[in-house]
Amino acid sequence: MNEAISALMDGELEGRAADDALEHLRRDGEAANAWRLYHLMSDAMHGQRQVLSARFVERVAARLATEPAVLSPGALPGRTPLQRYALAAAASLAAVALVGWLAFAPQPQPQPQPAVAQAQPGAVTVSLPDAANDYLLAHQGFSPRMSLLGMAPYVRTVAERADESAK
Amino acid sequence: MSAWRSAALVCLPLLSALGTAQAQSDALGWLRKIQDATRNLSYSGTFVYQHGARSETSRITRLASADTERLEVLDGMPRELVRTRDTVRCYLPESHVVKVERRTADRNFPALLPGEVNTLLGNYDISLGEVRRIGGFECQGVLLAPKDNLRYGYRLWADTASGMLVRATTVDAAGNQIEQFTFTQLAIGRVTPDMVKPRHAANNWRVEDTSAAPAHLAGWSLNADLPGFHKVVELTRRMGESKPVGQLVFSDGLAAVSVFIEPLAPQREPLRPGLASLGAIHIYTREVANHMVTVVGEAPAASVQRIANAVQYRRP
Numbered sequence: 001m002n003e004a005i006s007a008l009m010d011g012e013l014e015g016r017a018a019d020d021a022l023e024h025l026r027r028d029g030e031a032a033n034a035w036r037l038y039h040l041m042s043d044a045m046h047g048q049r050q051v052l053s054a055r056f057v058e059r060v061a062a063r064l065a066t067e068p069a070v071l072s073p074g075a076l077p078g079r080t081p082l083q084r085y086a087l088a089a090a091a092s093l094a095a096v097a098l099v100g101w102l103a104f105a106p107q108p109q110p111q112p113q114p115a116v117a118q119a120q121p122g123a124v125t126v127s128l129p130d131a132a133n134d135y136l137l138a139h140q141g142f143s144p145r146m147s148l149l150g151m152a153p154y155v156r157t158v159a160e161r162a163d164e165s166a167k
Numbered sequence: 168m169s170a171w172r173s174a175a176l177v178c179l180p181l182l183s184a185l186g187t188a189q190a191q192s193d194a195l196g197w198l199r200k201i202q203d204a205t206r207n208l209s210y211s212g213t214f215v216y217q218h219g220a221r222s223e224t225s226r227i228t229r230l231a232s233a234d235t236e237r238l239e240v241l242d243g244m245p246r247e248l249v250r251t252r253d254t255v256r257c258y259l260p261e262s263h264v265v266k267v268e269r270r271t272a273d274r275n276f277p278a279l280l281p282g283e284v285n286t287l288l289g290n291y292d293i294s295l296g297e298v299r300r301i302g303g304f305e306c307q308g309v310l311l312a313p314k315d316n317l318r319y320g321y322r323l324w325a326d327t328a329s330g331m332l333v334r335a336t337t338v339d340a341a342g343n344q345i346e347q348f349t350f351t352q353l354a355i356g357r358v359t360p361d362m363v364k365p366r367h368a369a370n371n372w373r374v375e376d377t378s379a380a381p382a383h384l385a386g387w388s389l390n391a392d393l394p395g396f397h398k399v400v401e402l403t404r405r406m407g408e409s410k411p412v413g414q415l416v417f418s419d420g421l422a423a424v425s426v427f428i429e430p431l432a433p434q435r436e437p438l439r440p441g442l443a444s445l446g447a448i449h450i451y452t453r454e455v456a457n458h459m460v461t462v463v464g465e466a467p468a469a470s471v472q473r474i475a476n477a478v479q480y481r482r483p
Contacts, residue, residue: 132445135425135461136448136463137255137266138268138377138379138404138427138463139423139463141255142400142418142423142425143422144418144420144422144423145421147205147206148323149332149335149348150205150227150236151227151236151255152216152335152348153348153465154238154250154255154257155238156446
């Protein structure tokens with residue numbers, strides 16, 4: 001089945017085969033995971049490593065705003081089923097991203113203004129990069145690579161903040 | 168068949184095996200040389216960290232006699248990290264916060280010790296690359312190719328004179344670059360204690376001390392190991408201003424993956440799993456037994472997810 005999902009992602013399936021694969025995706029959590037994972041892998045290979053970056057959430061939120069019918073594919077004229085499902089998949093991925101990361105803030109902090117807050121006016125303000133930084137800071141010291149690289153990998157613990165301030 | 172040809176047929180594979188063993192031991196020698204240089208040299212330099220289409224410049228200074236290192240990020244918001252023998256302090260001047268990570272003496276710090284380099288051979292094919300000029304330095308290439316797709320590979324370039332790492336590239340199984348550290352300027356020696364002092368006095372800043380301490384996280388384990396990865400540390404800590412958090416660290420000798428375990432409030436929406444990445448780091452979160460499990464590691468997404476999905480709680 002994973003081959004079919006991968007083929008679907010590459011736009012190689014048509015008609016009945018595509019319908020079957022999509023149906024499978026909808027019913028099977030494992031398959032849906034694979035679909036998401038393949039997209040992440042594909043993104044990573046194509047240089048889009050900030051999968052849950054501020055811009056990503058922003059972009060999807062903007063897309064959602066202009067595509068109110070995105071969750072009911074039949075309402076979208078002129079698109080193939082595959083395109084409609086791709087949009088739906090993007091939307092559900094964004095939902096996972098938002099819910100997943102909202103939970104990362106143990107309590108609201110007033111100081112940062114991440115894109116999540118911009119994308120969802122009135123939503124709880126969370127310090128998304130700060131929370132990620134805490135995990136990275138806690139993890140980094142245990143990487144044996146430090147004995148080869150010195151503390152250079154620590155730059156990752158704070159790299160995310162640079163984009164925030166660059167806005 | 169002549170005796171000569173028979174002998175050649177027997178000996179050639181042997182000779183080539185010996186050659187391979189020799190090349191491998193040369194490569195391991197270079198890894199040790201890089202480690203020694205990283206630990207024993209004082210240096211000051213500017214390096215670029217690239218991941219995806221983005222890059223960021225930082226300055227790093229090490230004073231070997233004091234075992235102190237300072238990292239200052241030059242792009243974007245000012246921030247600084249200072250590492251001494253037993254602490255790492257992260258200064259965030261805009262929010263007036265200093266995060267303190269302590270490395271207690273009884274903590275089993277999983278540094279790649281000299282002599283432990285050999286253990287990497289179980290998970291990586293290690294070989295010498297070409298000699299190439301990078302940033303004005305003549306560099307020896309050392310290649311670590313993963314034996315499976317559960318870990319990334321590394322291409323290291325070390326100054327042939329000093330052994331200092333000039334460039335380190337992380338690649339995936341297909342050889343695509345994931346992230347890269349490159350020194351654009353590097354001076355060895357001539358480091359004074361002033362150069363590794365934090366720039367910020369941090370008076371009246373909020374101090375977030377992680378208070379990490381070795382602990383046994385009763386009931387928590389993995390129901391399946393990730394091949395090549397072994398548990399190296401188990402501890403409790405604070406994170407930001409949160410309640411105590413459990414941390415388990417697994418390593419294959421080069422890459423490390425941390426599992427963080429935090430209690431969730433009883434009344435709430437179910438936590439949906441989520442994956443994020445930053446350079447070679449992947450972060451995956453899911454809910455287990457009313458706890459949030461967050462797995463952070465410099466490993467492919469699938470490996471991080473496999474560890475996360477193996478986390479289980481059994482009432483002790």
